[in-house]
Amino acid sequence: VRVVALTLDNFKSFAKKTRIPIRPGFTTVSGPNGSGKSNLIDAMQFVLGIATSKGMRAERLTDLICIEGNKTTARVSLELEGEFEPPAGATEGATGTVRRRLEVSRVVRRVKQGGAQAHYELDGKPVRLTDLHDLMRELGFPTSGQNIVLQGDVIRLTSMGGVARRQVLDELA
Amino acid sequence: VRVVALTLDNFKSFAKKTRIPIRPGFTTVSGPNGSGKSNLIDAMQFVLGIATSKGMRAERLTDLICIEGNKTTARVSLELEGEFEPPAGATEGATGTVRRRLEVSRVVRRVKQGGAQAHYELDGKPVRLTDLHDLMRELGFPTSGQNIVLQGDVIRLTSMGGVARRQVLDELA
Amino acid sequence: KRTAFLDAFERVSEAFQSAFAELARGEGRLRLEAPEDPFAGGLIIEARPRGKKLARLEAMSGGEKSLTALAFIFALQEVNPAPFFVFDEVDQSLDGVNTEVLAEAIRARARTRQYVVISHHRVMLDRSSQTLGVSMRKGWGTVVTGVAMDGAEGGPDGGAGGG
Amino acid sequence: KRTAFLDAFERVSEAFQSAFAELARGEGRLRLEAPEDPFAGGLIIEARPRGKKLARLEAMSGGEKSLTALAFIFALQEVNPAPFFVFDEVDQSLDGVNTEVLAEAIRARARTRQYVVISHHRVMLDRSSQTLGVSMRKGWGTVVTGVAMDGAEGGPDGGAGGG
Ligand SMILES: Nc1ncnc2c1ncn2[C@@H]1O[C@H](COP(=O)(O)OP(=O)(O)OP(=O)(O)O)[C@@H](O)[C@H]1O
Ligand SMILES: Nc1ncnc2c1ncn2[C@@H]1O[C@H](COP(=O)(O)OP(=O)(O)OP(=O)(O)O)[C@@H](O)[C@H]1O
Ligand SMILES: [Mg+2]
Numbered sequence: 001v002r003v004v005a006l007t008l009d010n011f012k013s014f015a016k017k018t019r020i021p022i023r024p025g026f027t028t029v030s031g032p033n034g035s036g037k038s039n040l041i042d043a044m045q046f047v048l049g050i051a052t053s054k055g056m057r058a059e060r061l062t063d064l065i066c067i068e069g070n071k072t073t074a075r076v077s078l079e080l081e082g083e084f085e086p087p088a089g090a091t092e093g094a095t096g097t098v099r100r101r102l103e104v105s106r107v108v109r110r111v112k113q114g115g116a117q118a119h120y121e122l123d124g125k126p127v128r129l130t131d132l133h134d135l136m137r138e139l140g141f142p143t144s145g146q147n148i149v150l151q152g153d154v155i156r157l158t159s160m161g162g163v164a165r166r167q168v169l170d171e172l173a
Numbered sequence: 174v175r176v177v178a179l180t181l182d183n184f185k186s187f188a189k190k191t192r193i194p195i196r197p198g199f200t201t202v203s204g205p206n207g208s209g210k211s212n213l214i215d216a217m218q219f220v221l222g223i224a225t226s227k228g229m230r231a232e233r234l235t236d237l238i239c240i241e242g243n244k245t246t247a248r249v250s251l252e253l254e255g256e257f258e259p260p261a262g263a264t265e266g267a268t269g270t271v272r273r274r275l276e277v278s279r280v281v282r283r284v285k286q287g288g289a290q291a292h293y294e295l296d297g298k299p300v301r302l303t304d305l306h307d308l309m310r311e312l313g314f315p316t317s318g319q320n321i322v323l324q325g326d327v328i329r330l331t332s333m334g335g336v337a338r339r340q341v342l343d344e345l346a
Numbered sequence: 347k348r349t350a351f352l353d354a355f356e357r358v359s360e361a362f363q364s365a366f367a368e369l370a371r372g373e374g375r376l377r378l379e380a381p382e383d384p385f386a387g388g389l390i391i392e393a394r395p396r397g398k399k400l401a402r403l404e405a406m407s408g409g410e411k412s413l414t415a416l417a418f419i420f421a422l423q424e425v426n427p428a429p430f431f432v433f434d435e436v437d438q439s440l441d442g443v444n445t446e447v448l449a450e451a452i453r454a455r456a457r458t459r460q461y462v463v464i465s466h467h468r469v470m471l472d473r474s475s476q477t478l479g480v481s482m483r484k485g486w487g488t489v490v491t492g493v494a495m496d497g498a499e500g501g502p503d504g505g506a507g508g509g
Numbered sequence: 510k511r512t513a514f515l516d517a518f519e520r521v522s523e524a525f526q527s528a529f530a531e532l533a534r535g536e537g538r539l540r541l542e543a544p545e546d547p548f549a550g551g552l553i554i555e556a557r558p559r560g561k562k563l564a565r566l567e568a569m570s571g572g573e574k575s576l577t578a579l580a581f582i583f584a585l586q587e588v589n590p591a592p593f594f595v596f597d598e599v600d601q602s603l604d605g606v607n608t609e610v611l612a613e614a615i616r617a618r619a620r621t622r623q624y625v626v627i628s629h630h631r632v633m634l635d636r637s638s639q640t641l642g643v644s645m646r647k648g649w650g651t652v653v654t655g656v657a658m659d660g661a662e663g664g665p666d667g668g669a670g671g672g
């Protein structure tokens with residue numbers, strides 16, 4: 001499975017809806033301090049439900065909604081493409097897997113009392129986080145976020161004690 | 174007062190005696206990873222007695238002795254130049270201060286049981302650390318090391334909590 | 347539980363030795379503080395960077411520490427592979443040579459997996475096959491422009507303007 | 510004790526506002542969590558980088574955090590001056606523009622005090638008046654060579670060769 005594109009709409013510093021195609025292989029991201037590079041990574045964590053709001057440098061979910069605009073909703077979508085088993089009921093003896101695209105989305109909306117309402121979608125239909133994570137595991141996507149090295153993680157890794165470091169391995173086992 | 178030169182002899186990665194003149198104003202230090210830049214800073218902290226061995230990335234003082242050579246002694250000297258009050262007994266009515274150079278040194282020696290023997294020198298004569306620090310305060314040199322920002326300090330400052338940050342101010346007051 | 351841990355430790359340990367050799371061009375290894383009862387102790391990282399003596403991670407220079415941590419991260423990724431990896435400014439302490447070695451190690455792994463790497467270093471950007479340029483425009487917010495390194499145009503569309 | 514602290518806080522606070530304006534070209538301020546009893550609470554750093562909203566340090570980007578911390582360090586140094594300052598790789602998270610602004614801020618202060626700054630960034634090295642090159646030679650150890658930026662030769666002597 002691979003990532004095809006990431007779309008951010010009113011999420012953190014992305015005031016305008018922006019669809020970012022991501023090609024196979026090695027992609028770099030560059031730009032000035034405070035321009036929004038790490039926010040892009042936060043969007044990936046957000047849509048896959050693999051970080052707390054604190055892990056995205058927000059005190060609560062509503063802080064993820066762009067404060068420049070007047071919109072009260074933030075939306076992130078991740079388009080994936082992968083090889084899947086043929087659907088149940090397909091012809092017995094079909095040998096190949098099916099190439100399929102799927103889109104995972106997450107929306108957070110600010111509600112009257114200042115709280116947040118949020119939900120996940122799979123191909124446009126609401127989905128529960130547990131079901132989304134089951135699908136991710138099926139596709140080989142870690143639900144722990146271990147494949148995402150955040151800004152400062154390397155430095156933290158070098159300064160953590162031996163026991164904390166061993167605990168990183170505990171999580172893997 | 175200003176720093177004139179730093180001399181390292183068998184200290185950490187400085188196997189050969191090296192005298193480094195440092196000019197007034199803005200000096201930069203550059204070079205590959207692991208070449209010895211931070212060791213140079215450790216030498217400054219060492220000779221002025223403003224860091225624990227851990228603050229110089231050594232478990233104990235003897236770790237500061239270069240392990241490449243066969244010598245059991247490490248020595249660091251710092252040459253300073255400053256304006257001093259005329260010595261006691263100078264002619265009454267002398268208006269100017271005297272420009273004088275002084276040299277602070279520190280030696281650490283490995284002894285038989287694996288322990289360390291260390292002492293400070295001022296212009297070649299042994300001096301107690303308390304007396305050295307009194308002189309430093311007189312010259313306007315902080316004995317807390319607050320004028321030395323170590324590798325990683327800035328990152329630590331950004332990730333420390335509000336209370337720890339306030340404690341930095343406590344030390345200043 | 348202990349068996350599962352020791353099994354994971356063996357695999358990460360082996361992957362770490364080869365990743366460290368690739369990045370630091372020296373010998374590195376992982377060691378359990380308490381091998382008989384792993385959960386009673388920590389994990390020790392020891393390395394002998396090229397031409398130097400064996401030292402624990404704690405005694406290394408800033409750049410050497412980062413490089414060693416990256417070898418550990420690569421080892422974890424090899425044992426627990428994902429289709430897609432993200433690195434946010436992992437090369438901050440590295441000099442030019444080490445940044446280049448890291449860029450090459452990522453490029454080699456990116457033949458079979460997607461890597462998205464945020465970096466300020468020219469050396470890293472030049473080795474990728476696509477660079478996304480991110481900037482902040484007053485009254486507009488974050489703008490992303492795509493620059494394909496291998497000639498084809500692959501820019502983002504939406505707010506910042508298409509293709 | 511409390512009076513001494515509040516006095517120091519006032520002075521550092523003022524110095525921080527001007528250092529932040531110099532580095533980040535925006536407004537920043539220090540605030541006590543518990544002004545009536547300072548030792549019961551922490552120290553809050555709030556800033557409005559140019560063109561953005563007020564945010565606490567914790568919510569800023571990596572580079573913005575570093576720049577803000579450096580403004581705090583400059584403020585402490587102004588209130589507690591020393592003849593001689595050392596910065597070891599303080600510019601790790603900064604982009605080119607911010608590194609240049611920092612280099613200029615150091616150069617301005619270096620007219621009256623000595624600054625020794627370790628850096629991997631060309632932008633920083635070019636603005637200094639002396640660069641010491643440090644390298645590791647096999648079988649020899651650390652070697653230092655001096656390069657005077659303003660034409661005069663001021664290299665180290667001893668093991669690495671004189672002048
Ligand atoms: N809800 C929000 N609405 C608008 N802007 C926001 C919001 N949340 C964060 N931001 C802005 O996003 C910026 C941080 O972006 P980000 O952390 O992605 O920067 P960066 O490109 O990674 O920078 P660096 O190179 O310093 O790490 C902050 O300056 C902040 O003003
Ligand atoms: N007692 C010692 N004898 C010999 N070499 C030592 C000793 N102590 C430390 N070293 C060496 O010094 C090196 C670290 O030097 P230092 O921390 O000054 O590097 P650096 O130039 O600051 O690098 P970076 O850019 O990565 O921060 C280590 O690689 C280590 O091998
Ligand atoms: Mg960032």
Ligand SMILES: [Mg+2]
Pocket residue numbers: 210211212324407408409
């Ligand atoms: Mg260093």
